[in-house]
Amino acid sequence: MDGVRITSVTIPAATPSPIPSDHVVHADPLPGADSGISAAYEVTNSGTRALTYTVLFEFTTDSGAVMGNHFETVRSVAPGATRRGTVRLGPPAPGSPRVGRVEVARVTRVPAAEAPPAPGVCPPSGIRLTADDGDAAMGLRVVGLRLENCGKRDYPLDGYPRLDLLDDDLAPVHGVRILDGNGGISTGTGFDDPARPLVLKPGESAVSGLMWRNTTEFGTAVDVPYVRVRAKEGAAPVTVTPHLDLGTTGRLAVRAWTREAS
Numbered sequence: 001m002d003g004v005r006i007t008s009v010t011i012p013a014a015t016p017s018p019i020p021s022d023h024v025v026h027a028d029p030l031p032g033a034d035s036g037i038s039a040a041y042e043v044t045n046s047g048t049r050a051l052t053y054t055v056l057f058e059f060t061t062d063s064g065a066v067m068g069n070h071f072e073t074v075r076s077v078a079p080g081a082t083r084r085g086t087v088r089l090g091p092p093a094p095g096s097p098r099v100g101r102v103e104v105a106r107v108t109r110v111p112a113a114e115a116p117p118a119p120g121v122c123p124p125s126g127i128r129l130t131a132d133d134g135d136a137a138m139g140l141r142v143v144g145l146r147l148e149n150c151g152k153r154d155y156p157l158d159g160y161p162r163l164d165l166l167d168d169d170l171a172p173v174h175g176v177r178i179l180d181g182n183g184g185i186s187t188g189t190g191f192d193d194p195a196r197p198l199v200l201k202p203g204e205s206a207v208s209g210l211m212w213r214n215t216t217e218f219g220t221a222v223d224v225p226y227v228r229v230r231a232k233e234g235a236a237p238v239t240v241t242p243h244l245d246l247g248t249t250g251r252l253a254v255r256a257w258t259r260e261a262s
Contacts, residue, residue: 002107003044004055007084009102012036037089039102045077052076052115054108054241059089062100067092069105076112110226110239111170126151129231131240140186143242145208147231147257149200157232157257158197161208165252166226166239173224176250183253185211195256205260211253212246219248231257 012035043053052075059068068089077083089099116130117123128150134143149155160180165173177183182191191211200206210227224244228237246252 001104002109003046004041004053004104004107005044006039006041006102006104008040010036010038011099035089035092035099037092037099037102038086040084040086041072041104042082042084043074043077044082045079048079050076050078050112051109052112055104056106057087058103058105059099060101060103061097064101065097067096067099073118075115075118108225108241110241114228114237114239116238116240122150123236125236126153127155127231127235129229129238129240131227131229131242134242141212141214141245142189143210143244145210145229145240146205146260147200147208148205149202152202154202155200155231156197157200157206159195159232160254160256162230162233162235163210163252163254164228164237165224165244166228168225170226170239173222176222176224176246176252179251179253180256181253182211183251185213185251185253189255190258191253191255193256193258198257198259200259206257207255207260208257209255210242210244211255212244212251213249214245214247215249216247219250221248222246222250224252 037059039057045051055072057070057072058066060066070087072085072087074083074085117128122128126149128148130146132144134141145161163178165176167173182189189211198206224246226239226241228239230237244252
């Protein structure tokens, strides 16, 4: 899938082979013991620029029930290059069904220079921008953005993050209105708060967010897998992967930057 391939899977036998011995052979793993289940994979970049890949692996039973999943991030894969790694299930849940398969469930890939930083890493800009996993209720979707000043200088903000909506090929998505504030989508969510100037001192952070409804009526539904975010005009871009399922509404609300409560 999208340049990611599983090359081998290791699944230990359900029970150990009996051998003549005076010792007792235990068929069940000890609590907290590693399952021994793993998959070797490779990531090949067939594009023309360095990409950072985030891959969701699913460990399933033979019937397809998901018993566990794991995200792997492979950073800065050069054009034409192949990187290899191994993903492991870890300790299984007590009494869980036997895992029989490992699959690539989802792949996202962004330009390496625009990838969100690794946990604990401060980019050269001194500003760390990340997106959360989002929240959904009654057709309303909200994804949070967080901006942390991890550098050594004050960082001023005044307004809303700048957005570019991108498709699977990282090309622009058209036909979506990006609206400052709640955009009439929903009230009482914090998106009504007006934009105010603020300055982030080192160690401080601000939050924003994206909000939409995935209502599907007449017209063509729009999916936006990638969003390129700039904290403000002229800031270095960071491409996040919230996967906006906008339905046919064609509207996306953006919350003004607000200082994060300590």
